[in-house]
Amino acid sequence: MMLVDIDAAVIANRRLSDDYNVLAFDAAAIARSARPGQFVMIKTSRGLDPLLRRPFSIFEILRNNSGAATGVSIFNKHVGAGTSLLAEAEPGARLLILGPLGRPFEPVDPPAEAWMVAGGVGLAPFVTLAEALAARGTRTTLFYGARRGEDLYCIELFESLGVGIVLATEDGTRGVHGRVTVPLESALRQRTLGEPVKLYVCGPTPMMRACAGLSLTYGRACDVSLEQVMGCGLGGCYSCVVPARSDTGGPPHHTRTCIDGPVFEAQRVAWDAMTSH
Numbered sequence: 370m371m372l373v374d375i376d377a378a379v380i381a382n383r384r385l386s387d388d389y390n391v392l393a394f395d396a397a398a399i400a401r402s403a404r405p406g407q408f409v410m411i412k413t414s415r416g417l418d419p420l421l422r423r424p425f426s427i428f429e430i431l432r433n434n435s436g437a438a439t440g441v442s443i444f445n446k447h448v449g450a451g452t453s454l455l456a457e458a459e460p461g462a463r464l465l466i467l468g469p470l471g472r473p474f475e476p477v478d479p480p481a482e483a484w485m486v487a488g489g490v491g492l493a494p495f496v497t498l499a500e501a502l503a504a505r506g507t508r509t510t511l512f513y514g515a516r517r518g519e520d521l522y523c524i525e526l527f528e529s530l531g532v533g534i535v536l537a538t539e540d541g542t543r544g545v546h547g548r549v550t551v552p553l554e555s556a557l558r559q560r561t562l563g564e565p566v567k568l569y570v571c572g573p574t575p576m577m578r579a580c581a582g583l584s585l586t587y588g589r590a591c592d593v594s595l596e597q598v599m600g601c602g603l604g605g606c607y608s609c610v611v612p613a614r615s616d617t618g619g620p621p622h623h624t625r626t627c628i629d630g631p632v633f634e635a636q637r638v639a640w641d642a643m644t645s646h
Contacts, residue, residue, distance in 0.1 A: 393442040400438035405498035409468030410602035413451035426493035444493040481565035488572025514549025518542035581635035591635035612639035
């Protein structure tokens with residue numbers, strides 16, 4: 370993997386709603402070596418405010434007509450000063466992007482199936498994973514949950530890759546009425562252990578913790594992509610530490626999400642010691 374820091378031009382800003390947008394960058398050097406589940410650190414302005422970069426999962430690998438990787442996109446939710454600047458960015462603007470960073474997902478091969486579980490902005494790392502699974506011929510399902518039906522985005526991207534879609538909303542306006550763990554547990558109950566399934570999960574900490582519990586109950590492998598605050602993305606600032614269990618047992622120790630993650634085996638995370646968000 371080649372890590373690069375580039376001054377990337379914005380090539381498109383697709384505004385999905387007042388709160389969400391997909392921002393595309395001319396970043397071929399990052400796109401060529403990125404793997405599913407990796408992230409980039411973006412300097413959201415040319416000045417000193419905000420000073421620090423912000424982490425974003427790589428949402429899409431952009432390609433030209435011949436299939437060559439030409440850029441990346443991010444799935445942005447406007448929650449603060451930096452993300453608001455990204456919501457307003459126009460084509461031609463240039464921003465510093467460092468990447469690709471972090472431990473990626475490992476796609477499973479047939480006959481195993483892949484079940485991706487996304488809550489809200491946790492959808493972000495799954496387009497690249499879905500593409501990698503489709504290339505392997507792995508049967509894939511996306512369990513996607515949000516508070517309201519209007520908060521479910523980009524479903525057509527997954528449908529175009531042959532991904533099965535299961536939706537859930539807390540207000541019942543689309544799909545199953547309830548949290549995304551409701552249809553997930555129902556599906557797990559219906560599967561025998563002889564039918565291999567691996568879970569890939571990203572979203573709010575309580576949702577990931579619940580999915581980790583379900584994977585343990587039903588004897589399924591599960592990887593989670595943690596959404597920690599990061600200051601540098603390179604392991605120097607220790608702002609993204611999480612409690613994790615070692616292979617040899619003993620009390621949890623703190624490890625850096627940007628170096629050892631963002632993808633972790635779900636049972637390695639010490640969920641009881643995690644801060645919910």
